[in-house]
Amino acid sequence: MPVDLRRITRALLSVSDKTGLVELAKALAALGVELVSTGGTRKALAEAGLAVRDIADVTGFPEMMDGRLKTLHPKVHGGLLAIRENPEHEAAMLAHDIPQxxxxxxNLYPFEATLAKGAPFETCVENIDIGGPAMIRAAAKNHDDVAVLVEPADYDGFLAELSANSGAATLATRRRLAQKAYARTAAYDAAISNWLAGALGEATPPWRAIGGHLSEPMRYGENPHQSAGFYLTGEKRFGVATARQAQGKQLSYNNINDTDAAYELVAEFDPARTAAVAIIKHSNPCGVAEGASLAEAYRKALRCDSVSAFGGIVALNRKLDAEAAREIVKIFTEVIIAPEADEEAVSIIAAKKNLRLLLAGGLPDPRAAGLGFRSVAGGFLAQSRDNSVVDDLTLSVVTKRAPTEKELADLKFAFRVAKHVKSNAIVYARDLATVGVGAGQMSRVDSSRTAAFKAEEAAREAGVRESFAVGSVVASDAFFPFPDGLLAAASAGATAVIQPGGSVNDKDVIAAADEAGLAMVLTGVRHFRH
Known part of the structure; x- marks a missing residue:
């Protein structure tokens, strides 16, 4: 049976991140623990006046090969793996002078940080730790007898336990630390393997690993009976993962999911060209618009569906200013996310104590490559990010009438938005603003009708007799399989259409567009989002 309390008599310290190192070592020394260390760690401890034994004195073997070889030795791994009170193991330790x-x-060489900096291939390779993971796994396997610490965040709690137990660690703590240790090496190896797969151009390697570090536990998941946590993968992409929460209560699982959707959408709009705002509810946009200012863009976006916007997420592609902040706080909003905010805007938002304000530090690049994951029973799906941008596509005019310059601008706007609407997706837009969004319907014609209904409702709320869909353009995330969805848009008052094309019935759809007097362009790229 494992022994509950194991006294710490000897510690091996070898860290890349030296945060809290000296304080930890001093506390261990005060408890009578012998310190053994390597390279830069040993130097830092010695400079702090601590008595520390060089690992080379233990192994009888010098550090070599630029530090690649120093801890991969039987006297190190034997000391970690030996089962206490096992006569055979004790005899081996005695015979070979292996100290327990x-x-x-x-903590490991900073591979993830090196990769995030965009370092050259060779530099990334040199930041792959070998001895560290080997020792961590050995100590974690033998957690009945050995404790392992893999990050500075655990130092204080561990020292408190030693102080409370006369220098001993409990079995429960050793097992908890072992679990974290294996998870850390797994996430580390996942980062390395995924990087290598990308470097080799392997879209579907035989084994795919996912790893992440807990950012914060959630109160619950999508529903109160589900547990959840927010994990960071280390990918360098601006958004919720990089955001500083300037104020407001804790984010929920649904808040994070919706905020990510909102910020990815608004990043489609270049802030150097235009101000843009996206309002999201349940991962779908209920209003998106461009404007000369954020305040103007917000008012236009809100007009599309002010009912759904209540309790929604607002994403902005520029620094939040006071004018926009005053507009946003007029209705109940769950989260605002922007690259940054000025002081006056922050003070305005502060009056709404529960409103979360996230400052992401930048915008995600819509063209950047990356991976997305989705769980299924017994496994997961992995795919490359949808990084197709409408500005990079060749648009083909397939109708007798070509779109006007104004229609073309609205068509590109609408297709940017449709990329982020759940399929089947139909988006009506006019004057660089959505006027009706149909999302997630089982048929495309139903999405067209839903979006048209939304446009009518928005006009009615604004006190306008004519539907906002009249004079609009319409975007579809995928081809129209039959003319009915397109004709529903024409009936609503749309004048131009943008869609991928590729249906066996394209000729019939184009003929229907010509008959209705619509201009239509094809993108050749589909944007399903399920």
Whole structure:
């Protein structure tokens, strides 16, 4: 049976991140723990006046090959793996002069940080730790007898336990630390393997690993009976993961999911060209618009569906200013996310204490490559990010009438939005603003009708007799399989259409567009989002 309390008599410390190192080592030394260390860690401890034994004195083998070889030695791994009170193991340790190691303190070479900086291939390779993961796994396997610390965040709690137990660690703590240790090496190896797969151009490697570090536990998941946590993968992409929460209560699972959808959408609009605002509800846009200012864009976006916008998420592609902040706080909003905010805007938002304000530090690049994952029973799906941008596409006019310059601008706007609407997706737009959005319907014609209904409702709320769909353009995320969806848009008052094309019935759809006097362009690119 495992022993509950194991006294720490010898510790091996070898860390890349030296945060809290000296304080930890001093506390261990005060408890009578012998310190053994390597390279830069040993130097830092010695400079702090601590008595520390060089690992080379233990192994009888010098550090070599630019530090690649220093801890991969039987006297290190034997000290970590030996089962205490096992006669055979004890005899082997005695025969080969292997000192037992009761505590391992290791954090790994900063591979993920090196990769995030865009370092050259060779530099990334040199930041792949070998000895560290090997020692961590050895100590974690033998957690009945050995404790392992893999990040500075655990130092204080561990020291408190040692102080409370006369220098001993409990079995429960050793097992908890072992679980974290294996998860850390797994996430580390996942980052390396995914990087190599990308470097080799392997879209579907035989094994695919996912790893992440807990950012925060959620109160619950999509529903109160579901548990959840927010994990960071280390990908360098501006958004919720990089955001500083300037104010407001804790984000929920649904808040994070919706905010990510909102920010990815608004990033489609270049802030150097235009101000843009996206309002999201349940991962779907209920209003998106461009404007000369954020305030103007917000008012235009809100007009599309002010009912759904209540309790929604607002994403902006520029620094939040006071004028926009005053507009946004007029109705109940769950989250605002922007690259940054000025002081006056922050003070205005502060009056709404529950309103979360997230400052992401930048916009995600809609053209950047990346991976997305979705769980299924017994596995998961992995796919490359949809990084197709309408500005990069060749648009083909297939109708007798070509779109006007104004229609073309609205068509491109609408297709940007349709990319982020759940399929089947139909988006009506006019004057660089959505006027009706149909999302997630089982048939495309139903999405067309839903979007037209929304446009009528928005006009009625604004006190306008004619539907906002009249004079609009319409975007479809995928081809029209039959003319009915397109004709529904024409009946609503749309004058031009943008869609991928590719249906076996394209000729019939084009003929129907010509008969209705519509201009239509094809993109050749589909944007399903399920």
């Amino acid at each position: 190691i009761d505590l391992l303190v290791v």
